[in-house]
Amino acid sequence: MDKVKANMKSCLNPVPKVLVSCRGLNGENNVLAVGYCGNCSYDPPMVMVGIVPSRYSYHMIKESGCFVVNLVDENYKETFNYLGSHSKRDEDKLEIMNVKLEDAKIVNAPILTDCPVNIECTIVDSIVTGSHEMFIGKIEHVSGDSKLVNADGTIDFSQIKFL
Numbered sequence: 001m002d003k004v005k006a007n008m009k010s011c012l013n014p015v016p017k018v019l020v021s022c023r024g025l026n027g028e029n030n031v032l033a034v035g036y037c038g039n040c041s042y043d044p045p046m047v048m049v050g051i052v053p054s055r056y057s058y059h060m061i062k063e064s065g066c067f068v069v070n071l072v073d074e075n076y077k078e079t080f081n082y083l084g085s086h087s088k089r090d091e092d093k094l095e096i097m098n099v100k101l102e103d104a105k106i107v108n109a110p111i112l113t114d115c116p117v118n119i120e121c122t123i124v125d126s127i128v129t130g131s132h133e134m135f136i137g138k139i140e141h142v143s144g145d146s147k148l149v150n151a152d153g154t155i156d157f158s159q160i161k162f163l
């Protein structure tokens with residue numbers, strides 16, 4: 001391979017494409033698309049999500065101290081793109097896209113009914129890295145579509161057609 005210098009921004013690829021759902025202290029629900037995220041501890045189980053402070057969701061997540069990471073499959077592509085390009089500050093994007101929500105099992109936030117896996121997290125720390133604040137979430141509960149969860153609780157990710 002012949003190598004030349006390339007741009008440094010967002011050069012770790014592919015990135016996960018998830019929807020993060022949250023609830024403000026006033027009870028308002030919101031969802032945004034997130035690509036800056038990943039597993040960050042196996043024991044205890046933890047994930048992190050990076051949120052830009054200008055997002056409408058940012059204060060909801062920071063003040064409530066929790067969020068849900070929803071894995072997205074290709075059936076939800078249009079909704080993912082819409083939620084990732086429109087702000088709840090300007091319009092009720094959840095209503096417009098007919099996003100189905102239900103209460104999470106443990107944390108005070110909604111989960112997305114039509115996403116196959118919902119990872120409920122409590123924030124245990126955060127780091128302002130630059131453009132993003134990385135919220136470290138201790139996983140409190142994971143719900144998976146019954147067709148995907150094996151008898152031992154493991155999730156068969158191979159059945160999910162990710163975006």
Ligand SMILES: Cc1cc2nc3c(=O)[nH]c(=O)nc-3n(C[C@H](O)[C@H](O)[C@H](O)COP(=O)(O)O)c2cc1C
Nearest residue numbers: 032033034035036051052055056057084086087088
């Ligand atoms: C593929 C994709 C990845 C994104 N990743 C992030 C991210 O990691 N962090 C973030 O704050 N915004 C990210 N966004 C942008 C937000 O989803 C977008 O600004 C959204 O409209 C914010 O909604 P809100 O203002 O209602 O919170 C991403 C958008 C797309 C389409």
